[in-house]
Amino acid sequence: MLKKYLIVSKKILPDVYEKVIEARNLINNGNVKGISEAVKKVGISRSTYYKYKDYVFSPSENSIGRKAVISMMLRHEKGVLSNVLNYMSSENANILTINQSIPINGKASVNVSLDISDISKSIDDIITEMKSIKGVSSVKLLSIE
Missing domain, CATH: 1.10.10 (Arc Repressor Mutant, subunit A)
Incomplete structure (x- = not known):
């Protein structure tokens, strides 16, 4: 995975x-x-x-690979965040929290925490595919446990 x-x-x-x-x-x-x-x-x-700091994580006992935090930069256009969330849902990622900044210069920073215990692909594959969604400028895995 x-x-x-x-x-x-x-x-x-x-x-x-x-x-x-x-x-x-x-x-x-x-x-x-x-x-x-x-x-x-x-x-x-x-x-x-x-x-x-962005490469070393400490997993919790009995929860390795169950939660992830992803940071994205999205264009401030109608439906971009909705498309990203729909994609995550289609990959069986359960969205736990969403934190979105106010758009500046036409882009907004969005952090999403996910329960990834039921995903069918690797988190790396999901992140790669998210980068191809129209309006997504960047995607980065911040942490995983």
Whole structure:
């Protein structure tokens, strides 16, 4: 299902990956004021954090591959978001949340969280196909668990 991803024991990886996750958790939980404070607290550089922050995730127990968060940039045209949501539904992805920004310069940022436990294709294939929907400028997997 997730051809581009591996599940690897953190025992064999450099501790920097775990520190990136720890820094992201500090930021997300509001325990620090910003990235600089978070990376200082866990002992990594800002550049290390930025290098790995979009590629290292910590799965929850018993829920690997069940939820995903996707970020998209959509043209501000009638029906674009509806077409994207209909496509996701047709692939058996259950939409949990939608967060859309106000359109600026004719485009809006949309983040969608999904339950992907029943999808019939890989999440990578779904993202690739979403990029071909008219009005979709970009699609990116932000996180998966």
